[in-house]
Amino acid sequence: MNKHFSTTGIVIRKVDFGEADRIVTVLTEDMGKIDCIAKGARRLKSRFCGRLELFSEIQITCYQGQSLACLNEAHLIDGFPDVKETDRHRVLFYIAELTHRLIQDQQQIEGVYPLLHETINHLKEENKTDVILHTYLVKLLTLSGFLSPWNQCATCNETLNIEHPIHLGDDANVICQSCSNAAHRRIEAPLIKWVNFMQHYPLPNTLKVQVNEKDHQSVWLWLQGVLGNLLSTPMKSESFLQSVA
Numbered sequence: 001m002n003k004h005f006s007t008t009g010i011v012i013r014k015v016d017f018g019e020a021d022r023i024v025t026v027l028t029e030d031m032g033k034i035d036c037i038a039k040g041a042r043r044l045k046s047r048f049c050g051r052l053e054l055f056s057e058i059q060i061t062c063y064q065g066q067s068l069a070c071l072n073e074a075h076l077i078d079g080f081p082d083v084k085e086t087d088r089h090r091v092l093f094y095i096a097e098l099t100h101r102l103i104q105d106q107q108q109i110e111g112v113y114p115l116l117h118e119t120i121n122h123l124k125e126e127n128k129t130d131v132i133l134h135t136y137l138v139k140l141l142t143l144s145g146f147l148s149p150w151n152q153c154a155t156c157n158e159t160l161n162i163e164h165p166i167h168l169g170d171d172a173n174v175i176c177q178s179c180s181n182a183a184h185r186r187i188e189a190p191l192i193k194w195v196n197f198m199q200h201y202p203l204p205n206t207l208k209v210q211v212n213e214k215d216h217q218s219v220w221l222w223l224q225g226v227l228g229n230l231l232s233t234p235m236k237s238e239s240f241l242q243s244v245a
């Protein structure tokens with residue numbers, strides 16, 4: 001393995017380490033999620049100053065040490081504007097934490113980097129933070145294999161007919177009437193249609209959809225249930241979201 005490497009990524013986590021160092025977690029374009037140590041990053045005159053902020057898109061050069069990659073250089077490609085204490089920032093923190101928790105170290109999942117990149121860019125300009133958040137979660141869960149396509153039965157793979165009863169399976173997937181039993185809750189057609197749409201259409205398209213408050217709430221409740229089953233401990237940034245979700 002080449003000990004030196006360069007890549008592009010987005011900072012999704014930063015933690016203080018030792019006296020003056022910082023460990024940053026970067027979701028990269030081509031190497032999955034990596035941790036790297038930025039030596040002296042908390043010093044006033046650090047060469048990394050202002051370049052390793054959360055959600056910044058950076059070009060990095062690293063040296064692979066025994067356990068951690070060591071950051072040699074970081075160039076800022078695009079920073080996230082200072083929108084602290086706004087809905088957009090709360091949504092970003094939630095997205096960053098969830099992405100970090102659902103993706104394993106060095107795990108490269110096709111499509112996740114462009115999804116995060118596009119989501120962050122939309123959050124810079126759009127105010128429909130709730131739709132952006134829900135779409136991101138549905139797409140991330142689908143890309144990472146936690147959610148199967150909602151246009152087919154997760155058990156028999158038959159294409160689902162929205163006119164017939166459809167049920168929620170054990171692991172958040174949907175199943176047809178014949179594959180369901182009494183324990184499976186029936187779900188309503190608008191929710192199925194909306195999740196299906198978020199799975200299959202690009203974010204700019206989902207932003208054009210007018211979602212009524214009831215469907216909006218059902219999606220959020222369902223997503224919280226799915227994440228509650230997936231994660232062993234609650235999200236730290238969960239409380240941030242109460243005002244926007």
Ligand SMILES: [Zn+2]
Binds near residue numbers: 155158178179
């Ligand atoms: Zn079935």
